Amino acid sequence: MNNDTAARNTKVMNRFDLTSRLITKLKHEEAVIGGIGNTNFDLWAAGHRPQNFYMLGSMGLAFPIALGVALAQPDRRIFALEGDGSLLMQLGSLSTIATLAPKNLTMVVMDNGIYQITGAQPTPGSTVADIVAIAVASGLTNSTWAADEDDFERLIEESMSTAGPTLIGVRIDDKPGTGTTRRDPVQIRERFMHGMGVREPL
């Protein structure tokens, strides 16, 4: 958990609850890319859809993968869910995304300040780094902390009609994921490509 400072007046929320709130809002076959571990476990638990992609490794690549999908399908809204520990591995990708500025990409950073899945050790940035400030400084000017669940839902909706990439930071508790993704990478990728309308099933 992050040490709360005076600047941090945001509510500590729950990953599964927020993920479920996001999925409920999706009406147009939007893509959702879930980062490794708890982030995609909760995406899986919120209800599998063919437009979901679940990473099973390559920590830190949820946003780059989402950027690729966003470039390939500019008319589809792409959401990417990533943990703070994962994002710290690939901060450079924020600048790449800011430079390319896809209109259809919404990024959510689930920030609990810990590597929950490996034993809840604090991340190197847990007490000092501000992910949203890092995103803004990387050129993603439309980056905001969600104050609470209602604010999160409002920011998600707003992002769907914004003319550039959006990043939403959410502070979350130290709970583990609520489900476990079926670890079948070929099926995950194939189903996702069906969901993206790229392929038909055999």
Next chain:
Amino acid sequence: MAVAEGKTSPETSEKSWHGVVLQTLKRNDIRLVPYVPDRVLTTLIKNLHADPFFTTFPTAREEEAVGIVSGAWMGGLRGAVLMQTSGFATLANVLASLAIPYQIPLIMFVSERGTLGEFNYGQSLVCRTMRPVLDSLAMEHHTATRLDEFEFIVDRSIKQAITTQAPVALILSPLLTGGKVFDK
């Protein structure tokens, strides 16, 4: 050249390796080319930027570029990644956890540093890790040394990667590119 059917190009002497890469990418509808640069790749990168067919841009790390082209492939857009040898050395995890198990036809062009006149000891050491990593993952890879074979290798390798849904590394030897030398 066998694969250049329909193309009449008697001035093959004017062909350059980077021209072959650009044209072969185009012929195979590969539009997205993220890269981490290398001196040897300078002209290719410049020409990719100048051609509106391509979406090409630098990334901060090679694995970021691999993530981007993997996402693009799943969304129906073909890509390839450019890098140098030391950049390839950062990729073992993403190859083993994304490209190979998810069956992504990741196409990589690796400018080979570390051999045939290398002046930086670190580069020569990291170069020695490249083929063992590729072999340990049973990945398709070819080292291109000759211009007369190059189009065949590139074109066939791209087509094989896509049809077999498997990654490929095309290593650009200094014998092909001239490489980077100390007095440059």
